[in-house]
Amino acid sequence: MGEVAIRAEGLTKGFGQGETFTLAVSDVSFEAYRGEMLFIVGPSGSGKTTMLSMVSGILRPDSGRVMIEGEDIWAMGEDALAHFRLHRIGFVFQDFHLFPRLTTAENVAIPLVIQRRDWGEALTEARRFLDIVGLGHRADIPPVKLSGGEQQRVAIARALIGQPDILVLDEPTASLDGDTGRNIIGFVRREVLNDKRCILIITHDARIFEFADRIMTMEDGRVTRIDQGGMAHVAHEGV
C-alpha cells in the first residue's frame, strides 16, 4: 500500500438540536492511501456523505481532525481552505452540476479560471482533459446536449483538470444506467487513478465494487468494517 493520503481522526458531526438532534457521523477514524480507490458503502442515512464532506473540506466537523499531507485542514481559515480544495481536491457530484449556459470546454476550464490561469490556456487544457475522457469532439456544445454518462465524464474532466491528488465522488453512477455507470468507474480506475492519487467513491452500486481496492462500510454514523475490493493489490497506470 502507498503513503497515507488522508488521515481522519475521531470525526463526529451532529445535526439539529434537542428532540431533532441526529448524530450523523460518530467518532470515525480511518486512513486512505495514495494510489487506492476506496469505496464507501452503507445504508441510506448512515452518514457517508457527511463523512466525505468533512474529509474533503466542505463541512466542518464538530470534533475530530482531517490530516492531509500532515496538514490539519480544519485548522485553516476559510479562504485558505477554499484554496486548498481548488488545488488539491476534485469533486464529482451525483447531479453533475454543469452550467447549461457554458460550453462543455468552459465548464471543464472553471477550476483553472478560478486559479487565475489565462483564459485561452485554461480552455486549451480543458480540451485536453475532454480528450482524455473521450469527449474532445463535444468541447463546443453545451453539456445539456450530452447524455447522462457523457455529462458525468465532463464533470470528471472538470474534477481532474486542476490535477488534484484527491478525488471525491458521491454516487457518481446514481443518475446513470448500469452499464454506463460501470464504464465510467472502469474508466476512472484505468485512466484517472495513479500512484499519487487517492480516490474516494460513495456508492450503492454493487456492480462497480469490482473496481475498488477497499470497501468501507458505514452504519449509523460509524465505520463498521473495511473489506478488500476486487482490485486489491492491482498495479495501475493513469493520468
Next chain:
Amino acid sequence: MFGILRIAYKLLANDRAKFTALVMGITFAVFLMVQMTSMFAGVLSRSSATVYNVGASVWVMDPAVQTVANSIPMPDSVLDQVRSLPGVKFAVPIYSGGSLVKMADGTYQAVTIMGLDDTSLFGRPVMEAGRIEDIYGENGFIAVTDSEYTKIGSPKIGAEFQINDHRAKIVGLAKVSSNGLFGVPTLYTTYSRALQYLPNSRFTISYILVEPKSAADIPAIQAAVARAGYVALTRDAFVRQISDFYKYKTGIGTNLLMMTVISFIVGLSISGQTFYTFILENLEKFGALKAIGMTSRELVAMILFQAGFVSLTGYGLGTGLCATMIWIARARMPDYAAIITWGNLLLALGMVVVIAGISSWFAVRRVLRIEPFDIFRG
C-alpha cells in the same frame, strides 16, 4: 479575476431570454424616468424664459409674485426709491403683460407684450432683422421669431396689426435664447408705448430691473427693498422661485414624483425579479463552484459584475432611446419642451444603482447562504 468575470458574463448573456428581460426592464425604467424628468426640466426652463431673456441681475417685484408671467404692478414711487439706494448702478422699469392682436384677416391672437425702458431699452432682445432703434418709430413693435412666431402669421418688417384699436407696425425681428412655456408669441415695444396701447390699472411697473454696483451690494439692496414692502431677487433666485412654484404648487411635481416611483417599481419588479430568478436557477451551480474552491468574495464579485453590467447596458439603452425620442419629437414639433439635464441623468443613474443594489443584495445573501455540503448531498 478577469476570467471569473468572463464566466459571470457568459452565464448571464448566454441566457438570452433572461438577459433580454433584465436589460429591457432597466431600459424601460430609465427611459420613463429620463423622459419624465426631461419634460419637466423643459417646462421649468421655459417657465423662466423671460427671466433669462431679459437678463437683469436683480428683479424687484411685489412679494406675491410667483411666476414671471403673472406680475403684479407696482407704483412709480418704488422705482424712485430703488434708484436712490446707494448700491444701485441703475434701475429701470419693464412692462410685461398679455394682450390680443387683431391680424389682417380679422382674427385675434393672444400675445405677450414686453415694454422696454424708453431711455435704455434694457432687456432688449438680439436683433435678427431691422435695428433696435426703430422701436422708437411710430407704432413700432419687434416680433420674436421663436416657435410661436407663426401664430401671428410670421410677419415681416412692415407688417401691421391692431392692438386695442391702435395700429402696430413690425419694425424688426428678434430672437431670444429661451422659448416661453405658454405658447403665445412675444412682441417688444417701448415701455411708454406699452402703457399707451394697453389698458392699465393704477400702477404700471411690472418689474424693476436693477444692476447693482457690485455683487456685494445685493444684500443691502434686498434689505432696503424688503423694508419698502417689496422683494428683490437675483436672477437665479427668481428662477428658483418660479421652478419651486411649478414643482410644489401645481401638481406637476407630485406627478413627476409618482412617475419616478412607478418607473423605479417597474425596473425593480422586472429586472430585480428576473435577476433573482436567474440566481436561483444557478444556485446549485454556485454551490458547486464554492465546493470546487471559489471564495465567497469571488462569488460576490461575479454577482455584482452581472448586476452592474446589466444595469449599465440598460441605462445606456434607456438614455439613448430617450435622447433619440426627444430629438425626433423636436424635429417634428419645434415647441416640444424637453431637456435632458445632467441632473436627470444622474437621478436615473442613481435609480439604476439602487435597483442593481437591491437585486444583488438579495442575490448575494442567497448565494452566500448555500452550503456546498448541501449541494454535494444532492
